[in-house]
Amino acid sequence: MIKKLCAIVALALIISCSLDHSNPLDPENSGIEAPSEVTGIQVSFSAPNHVSISWNPKTYVDGYFLYRSFSEDGLYDLFVDLENSISSYSDETISQNYKIWYKVSAYIFIDEEENDYLEGYRSAPKTWNN
């Protein structure tokens, strides 16, 4: 009897576990669809320090984020925020001695004045071929 009661209490508390989707940008809460992954990314290097990155442009997005890192699995820093009309970028800040990895993502504004945006999935890391 006591064991059953304890089991019921424990079970009730476990079942009652569900977390609110309280983030206004969460598609589960807002119904806003996040931009899909950016595709067709091409990275090319030309001496001495010029890297060109391009991708397939997307419709219904407000801009792109370009990230870069010194290693494929390392920490990617936001390098540049680009307008939606741009689908290529030239990175001339690198040294020839380093290999740089890039990721691209698209975003949409939810509230531009508040700088509330929803960023879509980031692409797989890309670098140039030697």
Added chain:
Amino acid sequence: MKKILILGLLFVVYIVNVHAQFSDVFLDKNKYGWDTNDKYSRAREDKLARQKLLQIYDLKKQNILDNALKSAAAPGWGQLSAQRYAKGQLMMGAEIFLIGSFIYYNDKYLEEYNNYKKAKYIGDIEHFYDKASEYYATSRAIVGLGAAIWIYSIFDSVFTTSDYNQDIWDDLYRDYQHKKIIFSPTGISIRF
């Protein structure tokens, strides 16, 4: 005068007869095997001794409600009071461990949920929500387990205290039977 004597004699016979009937009812010595005065006096001594044992028992026994309240305040406390040390320490230890675990997992849940609420990247939104849900479920499961132990501890303290009181009585009675407890007109003495 003769009539008065006859009536007086009849009255005496009647009184003796009534007394004999009452004696048969209330002093039926054969009913409990008190066929001799010696047996009767031993039974009477035994009854008095038991009454004194009950007095000692009343002093030594523990209140079930008190122990249940102790267990409600701190699971295992009631069991410790009833000298069930292993069980009491286990319950108290488990509860302390669960409280510590709950604080840890609840803190992690709040941290991840806060990250989730601030996230703007869909990958982070999904990642932090999943992590927050995981920690939230774990912390709630711990609360459930803690509540179950708490309730069990309260109920168990009732039975544990009853067992403790029964043991007290059994020990007292055994000691009395082995004449370790001696009742005398000057008081009660316990022989070890």
